[in-house]
Amino acid sequence: MASITERGPYQWRAQVRRRGHASQSKTFATKAEAESWANMIESEMAWGAWVSRGKAKTATLCQALRRYETEISRRKRGSVQEASVLKIWMETALAKCPLVAIRTLDIAKLRDEWLEAYKPATVLRRLAVLSHVFSVARKEWGMESLPNPVELVRKPEPGDTRTRRLVAEVHLETAERVRNPDRRAQDGELDRVVAASESALLPPIVWLAVETALRRGEIVSLTWEYVDLPHRVIHLPATGNGTARDVPLSSRAIAILRSMKDRGRAKKSAPRDGAERSNFIFDIRGDAITRAFERAVARARKIYEDECRMARGTPDERFLVDLRFQDLRHEAACRLATIFPLHELARITGHKDLRMLTRYYPQQEEDWAHRLA
Structure with a gap:
């Protein structure tokens, strides 16, 4: 069952206890938010759809990128190229954020910044790598409830395929x-x-x-x-x-x-x-x-x-x-x-x-x- 307790000004603590599951608790600014969260957790536990969000809360994007590089990327033929993309993501401000806190809006803002300096194909590659990181975290690292913020981001249209051919030297003897x-x-x-x-x-x-x-x-x-x-x-x-x-x-x-x-x-x-x-x-x-x-x-x-x-x-x-x-x-x-x-x-x-x-x-x-x- 769920219990809602007031812990101070603008602090409401929701706690859910149910047989067969570990106790879950979270603090909110309003009582309505606390009750809504508790009802959601109870419903998921009742229908067997609940999964722990603990790993996604504590793991930062930088930690996920490093683990991805070690366990996934190094097995690919293009590991050298992908390593440079992972490094770029590690140098962003989002790298310090928990995975669960990264929103589609954050990715879209970074996409727009990159499009001012890089070609659409470059931005697409970076988005694809990050999307795969979230997919692997959700499917293989026990973060089943983690959403993939890249999926809803509008992807830039790639530019025309390069058709550059060699140019003959006009004064070739x-x-x-x-x-x-x-x-x-x-x-x-x-x-x-x-x-x-x-x-x-x-x-x-x-x-x-x-x-x-x-x-x-x-x-x-x-x-x-x-x-x-x-x-x-x-x-x-x-x-x-x-x-x-x-x-x-x-x-x-x-x-x-x-x-x-x-x-x-x-x-x-x-x-x-x-x-x-x-x-x-x-x-x-x-x-x-x-x-x-x-x-x-x-x-x-x-x-x-x-x-x-x-x-x-x-x-x-x-x-x-x-x-x-x-x-x-x-x-x-x-x-x-x-x-x-x-x-x-x-x-x-x-x-x-x-x-x-x-x-x-x-x-x-x-x-x-x-x-x-």
Whole structure:
């Protein structure tokens, strides 16, 4: 049964005792609030729907984030990227709040602040990670009554998918292309990036990415065990979408991998992130590739601007501007689309939704019209 007692000015203590359940009590500012809470607890106990709110009251968001990182996040392939998102949440003011005290309004306010500084896709990723933290706490950590404040937050619409392609260098010398018959005019930006790179591993990684459409994570996970040079194919047992696939290798990709084998880059490395790493082709982390690529692009752009200034020319506003490592996959897919039909390209790139692949194929309305004629 429930008992309501006055403990002082604006303090009413509600206590509920019921056989088979631990005694529950809580203090409120008004008697009406105390009675309402007591009736709710009694009803839940009577219908067998009551669960303790103690853990959710005492556990802070920061504690939940740390536990999530230890028990859940470190088992994921993208643990390194997710760790940075968890760190961002730990640095917010909400991290000090108990889980049960975090409201949808608090999340929405933080969402709006982030949208002023970051792209919608970045904010969406952060919200998704926090939502999963609450879901795990409710399903696996004994906090069944804990609501998920992220579920009711209006999610920002993601921006348009990046379609950045490589820009050809306008003053690429014809003689240089004759000396390098395999060179494409579109490779102008990558030539500059490779030349400006201070990393020995970045050049082969860059060229392999643009030849195979491999994701960054798939490249750093490559081992010689799954590389079949005689049959010109790479087997990927674990990919970005969770399914295995085989990727054909061009002559240029074969040459890159053979050069890596000759240079002896497939050395055994020390265990990293709790997993045994050995026989990896590129002993480098994904985030290190991104940083090295960004630095190389910045250096290449500066060198290009200096050359244009000395030649009294105007730098191309597109050349080496807003170029990211992920753009290499889009570039590779566009090039492969000129060779393979849609269903074959899907098997190479690993896309499950064929609609996502249509952007890699150029518009062919005129060709269709000629067929009808």
